[in-house]
Amino acid sequence: MTLPCLPPTESAATCMCGCGEPHWGWGPHAPSSLLLLSLLCTAPLGLLGGETRQVSLEVISGWPGLPQSLLHIRAVGPNSTLHYVWSSLGPPAVVLVATDTPHSVLNVNWSRLLSPKPDGGLRVLPEDSVQFSSALIFTRLLEFDGTNMLDVAAEPLGKPYPPYSLAEFSWNNITDSLDPASLSATFQGHPVNDPSGAFANGSLAFKVQAFSSSGRPAQPPRLLHTADACQLEVALVGASPRGNHSLFGLEVVTVGQRPDCPSRREQHSIDDEYAPAVFQVDQLLWGPLPSGFLQWRPVAFSQKQRSRESALPCQASPLRPSLEYSLPQSPIVQAFFRSQSNFCSFNLTFGAPTGPGYWDQHYLSWSMLLGMGSLPVDALSPLILGIVAVALGAPGLLLLGGGLVLLLRHKQHSEYQSIN
Ligand SMILES: *[C@@H]1O[C@H](CO)[C@@H](O)[C@H](O)[C@H]1NC(C)=O
Numbered sequence: 465m466t467l468p469c470l471p472p473t474e475s476a477a478t479c480m481c482g483c484g485e486p487h488w489g490w491g492p493h494a495p496s497s498l499l500l501l502s503l504l505c506t507a508p509l510g511l512l513g514g515e516t517r518q519v520s521l522e523v524i525s526g527w528p529g530l531p532q533s534l535l536h537i538r539a540v541g542p543n544s545t546l547h548y549v550w551s552s553l554g555p556p557a558v559v560l561v562a563t564d565t566p567h568s569v570l571n572v573n574w575s576r577l578l579s580p581k582p583d584g585g586l587r588v589l590p591e592d593s594v595q596f597s598s599a600l601i602f603t604r605l606l607e608f609d610g611t612n613m614l615d616v617a618a619e620p621l622g623k624p625y626p627p628y629s630l631a632e633f634s635w636n637n638i639t640d641s642l643d644p645a646s647l648s649a650t651f652q653g654h655p656v657n658d659p660s661g662a663f664a665n666g667s668l669a670f671k672v673q674a675f676s677s678s679g680r681p682a683q684p685p686r687l688l689h690t691a692d693a694c695q696l697e698v699a700l701v702g703a704s705p706r707g708n709h710s711l712f713g714l715e716v717v718t719v720g721q722r723p724d725c726p727s728r729r730e731q732h733s734i735d736d737e738y739a740p741a742v743f744q745v746d747q748l749l750w751g752p753l754p755s756g757f758l759q760w761r762p763v764a765f766s767q768k769q770r771s772r773e774s775a776l777p778c779q780a781s782p783l784r785p786s787l788e789y790s791l792p793q794s795p796i797v798q799a800f801f802r803s804q805s806n807f808c809s810f811n812l813t814f815g816a817p818t819g820p821g822y823w824d825q826h827y828l829s830w831s832m833l834l835g836m837g838s839l840p841v842d843a844l845s846p847l848i849l850g851i852v853a854v855a856l857g858a859p860g861l862l863l864l865g866g867g868l869v870l871l872l873r874h875k876q877h878s879e880y881q882s883i884n
């Protein structure tokens with residue numbers, strides 16, 4: 465049985481979605497008004513993300529002998545370039561820049577970037593090609609005592625332990641983890657000062673992966689991505705927790721040029737084929753689309769083997785404005801935005817006091833997508849479409865069958881009459 469679908473042409477869909485939305489020419493123009501269409505047709509929308517980009521990963525080193533380096537992901541499309549600059553100078557951070565030319569380049573002045581006043585040490589040239597910019601900073605690893613539930617209203621995860629400041633971590637040499645084949649690299653770190661030896665056998669890792677076309681990773685939560693987005697996978701492995709039932713979290717700071725904080729949206733679906741038992745996608749938008757976005761499913765995993773059994777809930781606190789001086793300094797953010805930026809922060813927490821947890825295997829992983837342009841829109845999976853088709857189709861078949869019976873009867877009747 466086939467479902468009614470419009471022809472799967474990219475131009476038709478692009479034209480339909482282009483209406484009414486600002487058009488910067490640097491993203492696939494995924495539909496927002498095409499919800500109905502997306503419910504009916506998976507394949508054509510799948511093709512929407514068919515836009516590919518020429519993606520390169522480059523490690524930019526400071527002077528020889530200095531440990532500092534930047535990871536520059538450059539994704540070039542026909543009329544645009546997206547730049548993602550990741551760094552572990554200070555706390556781990558990424559600067560996102562979209563330009564409307566395929567020729568924009570990153571310019572780093574190391575002596576300025578490493579100076580006490582890094583303003584202007586990181587630029588994307590030509591400066592007037594920049595259409596959008598924002599940044600994220602991962603400031604602290606949080607830990608809560610999940611057993612001490614005296615005041616559930618005030619501290620739903622238990623008493624907080626002193627957080628680990630990610631600005632005071634030492635990170636690996638990013639060049640060693642660079643994998644051009646999978647377009648990925650990993651920042652792996654542990655606290656510089658670790659008197660209790662909690663990280664003696666452990667580490668916190670930020671694995672960054674870029675994509676040259678749209679698709680879906682093999683591992684849950686299998687978020688749909690386009691070539692405009694990067695995936696970040698955060699993994700805490702092998703660190704000794706401070707309590708028997710420790711819950712962990714991550715403090716995240718958003719940086720933008722608008723005065724208000726990015727807005728948070730939850731999208732619900734009846735479809736959980738790609739992430740069992742998770743029917744929600746959380747989104748953070750820097751402004752009206754197309755813009756910068758974060759997207760994640762509210763699920764983390766307590767085992768390398770990601771399954772329903774190892775799934776943990778992931779909660780995000782509301783965003784609230786933060787003062788720059790109260791945050792650890794991120795040289796790349798200061799270098800790019802100078803002082804024209806606003807900071808907001810929120811906490812992600814993983815797990816609940818009961819159920820599976822970090823304590824099982826000293827393992828925790830969580831992933832999200834960050835990108836620029838239009839949001840990848842998850843259409844219903846083929847399995848769910850099949851179920852819908854069968855559900856809709858069964859009464860249809862009955863009607864059709866009933867009609868045939870009536871027709872045949874009528875025919876028999878008329879034959880009978882004609883014989884008479
Ligand atoms: C990082 O590793 C690369 C290749 O293994 C090496 O060339 C480079 O010197 C290293 N950088 C530092 C700061 O050790």
Ligand SMILES: *[C@@H]1O[C@H](CO)[C@@H](O)[C@H](O)[C@H]1NC(C)=O
Nearest residue numbers: 489490491515541542543544
């Ligand atoms: C790129 O820009 C050119 C000239 O402005 C235009 O003709 C072309 O359709 C654009 N391509 C895409 C993929 O947007």
Ligand SMILES: *[C@@H]1O[C@H](CO)[C@@H](O)[C@H](O)[C@H]1NC(C)=O
Nearest residue numbers: 572573574575576577579585
């Ligand atoms: C880099 O910055 C320093 C200090 O601000 C400045 O003196 C130097 O000219 C800059 N280098 C380049 C290549 O722009």
Ligand SMILES: *[C@@H]1O[C@H](CO)[C@@H](O)[C@H](O)[C@H]1NC(C)=O
Nearest residue numbers: 660661662663664665702704
């Ligand atoms: C780290 O691993 C070693 C060897 O496996 C073990 O002897 C040691 O107790 C571990 N330390 C911590 C803090 O878990």
Ligand SMILES: *[C@@H]1O[C@H](CO)[C@@H](O)[C@H](O)[C@H]1NC(C)=O
Nearest residue numbers: 609611612705706707708709
């Ligand atoms: C952890 O559990 C052990 C054994 O069940 C207990 O002796 C210890 O006091 C607990 N530690 C904490 C911090 O609750």
Ligand SMILES: *[C@@H]1O[C@H](CO)[C@@H](O)[C@H](O)[C@H]1NC(C)=O
Nearest residue numbers: 606624715781784809810811
């Ligand atoms: C995040 O959690 C920490 C530790 O509980 C707390 O100090 C901080 O205020 C929280 N931040 C936000 C934005 O809720």
